[in-house]
Amino acid sequence: MIYLKLIKESLLFALNALRTNKLRTLLSLLGVTVGIFSIIAVLAAVDSMDKGIRKDLAGMDNSMLNIFQYSFSPTDVPKWKIEQFPDMKYDEYDYLKRNVASIDRISFNYFTNSQNIKSEFATANDVSISPCSFDYQYIDNIKVEKGRFFNESEDASGSSVIVLGYEIAEVLFPNVNPIGQTVRLYGKRFDVIGVLEKQGSSSFGQSKDLQVFIPSNFLRQYYGENSNYLTPVIVAKPKKGFDSDIFKDDITLKLRTFRGLKPSDIDNFFLNEFAGLTQFIDNIVGSLNLVGWIISAFSLLVGGFGIANIMFVSVKERTHIIGIQKALGAKNHFILYQFLFEAVILSFIGGLVGVVLVYLIAIVVTSLSSFEFVLSFTNVIIGLSLASFIGLISGILPALSASKLDPVEAIRSGM
Structure with a gap:
């Protein structure tokens, strides 16, 4: 019960800090929002394309063969030789x-x-x-x-x-x-x-x-x-x-x-099996997902640095308060949780905004075109989990530096 109360108090401190610094919170959200938006948008687009392709191909038999001089998939036979077939x-x-x-x-x-x-x-x-x-x-x-x-x-x-x-x-x-x-x-x-x-x-x-x-x-x-x-x-x-x-x-x-x-x-000649075409499509989808993750990782990295920077500023601004809390008996882990929660909540909100933006775009794209853009529950969970993880990683160093402050020095620095 003591630890639950401690977590609750830390959470309340974090929420209060975010409400107090609205502009800084908004600016911090942008980096994570862009990163999560990029990843979820790519994953949703590739998933939607994959789903549409499989729906179109569902009526055809996987054992069907297309027999002619060209290959549907990569082959070791040189192109010049194929042209002679x-x-x-x-x-x-x-x-x-x-x-x-x-x-x-x-x-x-x-x-x-x-x-x-x-x-x-x-x-x-x-x-x-x-x-x-x-x-x-x-x-x-x-x-x-x-x-x-x-x-x-x-x-x-x-x-x-x-x-x-x-x-x-x-x-x-x-x-x-x-x-x-x-x-x-x-x-x-x-x-x-x-x-x-x-x-x-x-x-x-x-x-x-x-x-x-x-x-x-x-x-x-x-x-x-x-x-x-x-x-x-x-x-x-x-x-x-x-x-x-x-x-x-x-x-x-x-x-x-x-x-x-x-x-x-x-x-x-080539025997192009339909199952081979399906496997080829799987490889393309996997490659698109990988490229999407690599590109979006840079956005997330920038967002993570932004949160870490804001958290360091937050620690410096509240050094006096941290000293008072410690002087009144606050333990190191209470201070640690307080700043970790702030970083995670900040990042989670940014991820949530990114997911909402993808959802709105999915509705617009689906209504204005023939392409069915679907945001799956799995992708939502991936986005929010990733946002929380980025917040946790970004907040560790600032939270550790805050928890290790000497109460006397912390109070003196704020005077």
């Missing part, structure tokens, strides 16, 4: 489809340039075109709200049919049912056979609301096999429960055989 061919897609028993779904896709799409009502500019095979709807979990996705026959023949993303359909056909209408793309007329469900904003890649899907065979016939406008990629998904390593080995073996590679030759 051949493009994927439709014959290779057809060969894998017929000869790899472990494949559940497989699609022949193209990465290509954005295009303008016209209807009789409006024009949609710079639309993302996604040429693919009919199986891609099952690989990428594509959900159609109106109409349907193109079938295997339309895919094989390269029919001029199109499935519109939700927002593209809204632009091209305001207040009109798009199904059965026609649009103009690549100088050809396309029949609209489907409209996708609304997906919303996307943190990774592009939202399907802003995409359109057409049979990849249409572009293969339109541009030919060797076109600078197209980058072909084979997307494959294994059967449920099938071992991913065996699946990759099967595809690698078949593709090497089809391309006539010797045992001493390296693979002239």
Whole structure:
């Protein structure tokens, strides 16, 4: 009970000192506020980005493979050698489809340039075109709200049919049912056979609301096999429960055989596993967090020095009072606690202000943009704990110097 009373009295002394010197308290808060604001803002932004990316990727299978000449993640193969790798061919897609028993779904896709799409009502500019095979709807979990996705026959023949993303359909056909209408793309007329469900904003890649899907065979016939406008990629998904390593080995073996590679030759293609992309994203997020901590640490360091400096000034100003307290029987630890509490409370308030500022910015950013900025409870605890720790470290030396003052000398110095 004696120690609890001692802590209470020390706390009251500290609060009274902060109230007495309002301007000095405010100036001391700024350094810690900026430091905590910097750290929590970076952590919250990175967490929000990470959460958004994982939400966008949640519908896709981790075992899905993107097979083409480039790698999604860092590789030991020199860039000049990668540039010499051949493009994927439709014959290779057809060969894998017929000869790899472990494949559940497989699609022949193209990465290509954005295009303008016209209807009789409006024009949609710079639309993302996604040429693919009919199986891609099952690989990428594509959900159609109106109409349907193109079938295997339309895919094989390269029919001029199109499935519109939700927002593209809204632009091209305001207040009109798009199904059965026609649009103009690549100088050809396309029949609209489907409209996708609304997906919303996307943190990774592009939202399907802003995409359109057409049979990849249409572009293969339109541009030919060797076109600078197209980058072909084979997307494959294994059967449920099938071992991913065996699946990759099967595809690698078949593709090497089809391309006539010797045992001493390296693979002239990459199997980009979705799980590997997730790991790559984790590495990026970790690096961003680390950079944020390093940058914010300098702000915290400045804030800590500011508090330490103010506490030394406070000790000097109250030397006479400290001497009187000691003369009346105050122990060293009472004086120590008094100044430590003052430093910790000062720093904690600064951290609290920093957290509140991040929270307000999160509300504004979320309301004014499509990016969902989230301040998690964990980050709040990190910020407040770190602020308290900085206050404790910054206040140790001033508090020790105050507790070791000789009462007679302390009283004399104030006279």
